[in-house]
Amino acid sequence: MRQAQECRFNTHDGVALYYRYWPASDQPAPAQRRGVLLFHRGHEHSGRIAHLVDELDMPDVEFFAWDARGHGQSPGARGDSPSFAASVRDVQTFIDHLQTEHDLAQEQLAVIAQSVGAVLVATWAHDYAPSIRALVLASPAFKVKLYVPFARSGLGLMRKLRGNFFVNSYVKAGFLSHDPERIASYDSDPLITRAISVNVLLGLYEAADRVVADAEAIRVPTQLLISGSDFVVHRGPQERFFERLGTQRKEKHILPGFFHDTLGERDRHLAVQRARRFILQNFEQPTPQSSLLDADRIGSTCAESETLAAPLPHNSLGDLYWRATRAGMRLGSRVSAGVKLGFETGFDSGSTLDYVYRNQPTGHTAVGKMIDSNYLQSIGWRGIRQRKLHVEELLRLAMARLREQGRAVHIVDIAAGHGRYILEALQGVEPLPESILLRDYSDINVRDGTALIEEKGLGHIARFVKGDAFDRADLASLSPRPSLAVVSGLYELFSDNRQVGQSLAGLGDACEPGGYLIYTGQPWHPQLQLIARALTSHREGQAWVMRRRSQVEMDQLVQAAGFRKITQRIDEWGIFSVSLAQRVE
Template sequence: MRGQEHLQFHGFDGQPLFYRHWPAPTPGTSRRAVVLLHRGHEHSGRVAHLVDELDLPDAEMFAWDARGNGQSPGERGDAPGFEALVRDLDSFIAHIGQQHGIAVQDIAIVAQSVGAVVAATWVHDYAPPLRALVLASPAFKVKLYVPLAVPGLKLMQKLRGNFFVNSYVKPQWLTHDPERVASYRTDPLITRPISVRVLLGLYEAAARVVGDAQAITVPTQLLVSGADFVVHRAPQDRFYERLSSPLKERHLLPGFFHDTLGERDRAPAIAAVRRFISARFAAPLVRPSLRDAHRQGPTFNEADVLAWPPQRNSLQDLYWRFTRAGLRFGGKLSEGIALGLSTGFDSGSTLDYIYRDEARGRGPLGRMVDRNYLDAIGWRGIRIRRSHVRELLQLAALHLHGEGRAVRVLDVAAGHGRYALDALAQGEQRAESIQLRDFSEINVVQGRALINAFGAADIATFEQGDAFDADALAALPVAPTLSIVSGLYELFADNDAVSRSLQGIAAAMRDGGYLVYTGQPWHPQLEFIARALTSHREGAAWVMRRRTQQEMDELVRLAGFEKVTQRIDRFGIFTVSLARRVRHD
């Protein structure tokens, strides 16, 4: 039996969380690790048996107690949200790299139930170059057995705020192993409650990840319990069918209950996991290139369908014509809708209006319509994106100051420049210089006014410029140490153009400089946006081609940057990433 260490790492918010580490008894020439994620309500001790059963002597083994579980702090069964568990996993993997010297590409994850959804969401949203992902009975859809349980919980949450529900699951429904059943009953660290915000967040994240599993290219093994009383099988099958990974396999385990890797007759399942992980560690990392995803592939096909108009006078056509008419009527009442109709819903002027988040319109009715418009899920995500941009800009500035380097900012498509000025034109993180650029003459004029409003005329300039003109960017007179490209590449489907822009930014910088960039890997309202909203480009339909996070990160890497960290909103719509310049040709 391996020796075991009890350690701590800091979650995304600095909260100390408990984990176990089993060093490799016979380490190989290159270090590698397997991370074990426990089921909901449980803790790392419940998966400790897998360390010896998997029999991978050259791999380090790690297992955590998710916050609110086991020996980790927090109210039992609770977290700030399901997305907090995903961010904690990102912090855990980063900690393993920093503290134990094992890179993410040398890590495999084995996760069960709720832990499997945490792992799948992390892989989908953060696009890590993970070596292998094993999901055992992922809880993509829990069997609640009560009709309309989820809508009822959502309504009660609105009325009561966060509250807790107890698990109905009996230990004898989890496994046929009598020892596991008995230990479950007597384990003082197992908690039956789960908070509604975590439970509903689990449902929302699972639905998104299952629906968009094509974004996942990590080698994946799925273990499906054939007699599972706890979760539905259909979402597991849909997830597997949609995976884009060139290496994937699925195993149906007849008669198995939900605790797949804790079942009485689990030896065949354990052997399958061992074989899969060993093969992945023995082979080179599999990482398909998405450089040409704008020419073929799932997101290309999706955008192609959205760009094609419905048949005239069909029910679909009439529906969207009615929707557009409703927007035009709303524009007579709501100032925000009117601005979108006149300048484009993707314009810098619209973006600045969304940032201000002040309902304006004709009378109380107009303000009510405008508030409903401002509270659309996409605009809420945009505002969260702004806070994430600010956070990472200030983090980069802190790093630069710590290295004794000047903070010289370049924003290649600044809109009005509000987020750059808000983050770096005042206070302790005040930059030495801020170069703002935008293609729109209107944005330049209003941006210059905003510079004066911030009292930043001594450090900031605003000029008209094309973010896709690589030569002009490379020839900028002041070499930036911190570049920003926010909300731009999401509007352009062509990866060739995005690559040119990134290469121009990279050419303008020196090694060690930072880049803050945004992405939009998913959106729940793509068809509404394409059929009803207009773009700033001569009033054309606003058809977006999504870029998965892996695709966006690849474009940044090919330009000579190395990703450092990432943020994403709880809806999974907008990402903000920080990368560092690592090569200057």
């Protein structure tokens, strides 16, 4: 039996999570090193899947298995996490750790995950677009069988009334596996926790709904193992997930008679052998790379945006509903400052975004202020404010890296709006950048952004000019050459990939070799219908119809312009991503 080393890694918020590491027993050449990550099911820990290391029989492969926060030997309240999204980000931090500490790049890794762990990993694959070699998902818990009518809505209501609380699992060991040893060890294992927090449980449901609906965005080769007699999770969402998967290389295996603990069943060799074969095949073959550079002209997000742009049948229920919604918002704009500004300048304008960033409800009368407060607390605007924080975080990270390299910091933002996120990211930064150039097409944004520069006392290093973010030649001639370029919230408003590609190519021409690029994306949005049917754009009052770009598509556009993605942030709802890339030298 291979022996595990006990290790820890620090997550993004400083929590040290426990993991087991099994070095390869047959040392391969450095170029042939490979790793497999194991993610345990809910309530359990890495020790419960350690048997797979020997059963998979891959002596030249390194294995890693973590204890998720709140589980096993990792810290935190048992069964809890700051949020489901925080645990998803822990997955990315774990991957980053393996690259820096074990010298294993994403392209050298495969993943096996079960139940709740499988949903964590599927969400990570959707939101972060990793370039791993293979993904094996065993009985993903996309929809837990709660058996109580309206249990999910009831738990949501109780959380609103009393905050986070814990519920205990009803599942007995005998309903997880037919293996007597697994049943006995489950009942006697002191590290197993029966509780799960409502925050995590409801976050699991919300992430699963999103990932199943948008599985087409996942391009990692994926094998799905479904237990045929699963008393714990529903099979329907697993089937829909598989049907929608966007990868060209996918397999589905239904295992008759298997209970929920697929990889811990009495006859688990039937599942383990298939997982082993799938992983080895994908290690031996190049990962298929389907280009999404033409996804604006063909594919699911193209069709989705065309549907949103098409008028509804006159006087249909949908038409009447959205006409009433628009009328209600027009009425609200008489007393709500934010809604009024949206109709005047466009709900996607720099002026609107700056108002959303400030997050100070304003209106005529108490009713107007209440409407404005509800407007500012919509999930889209909460995501926008989190995007601002992520842009500021990565700005500070990129500036620190440039200083560590002994390089000057010359910042350019090609569509800055009012430039608030750039200027506020400089709070506490020493030394300040050598130069900041803010650009925007709008005279209003140039005027108000210039005033904000003066308000912040940064006129000695910053200036605001009018410029076209899609003029490649103009961008290529920027002076001084930027060492840190920013484009935030722009490409989401334009569906044409050729247009976006020209803009990115201009930044690629402009940036110094080794310089950095911060870019944003919108792989998901739960309010696309509302935005397209009720809100107006800054473009002469046109409907605001957005085409989503998967993270894979956005990253491919950036890569085509000569940049290599380094790291990424995304909000807890999976709406807005912010990434940092470096110009290839």
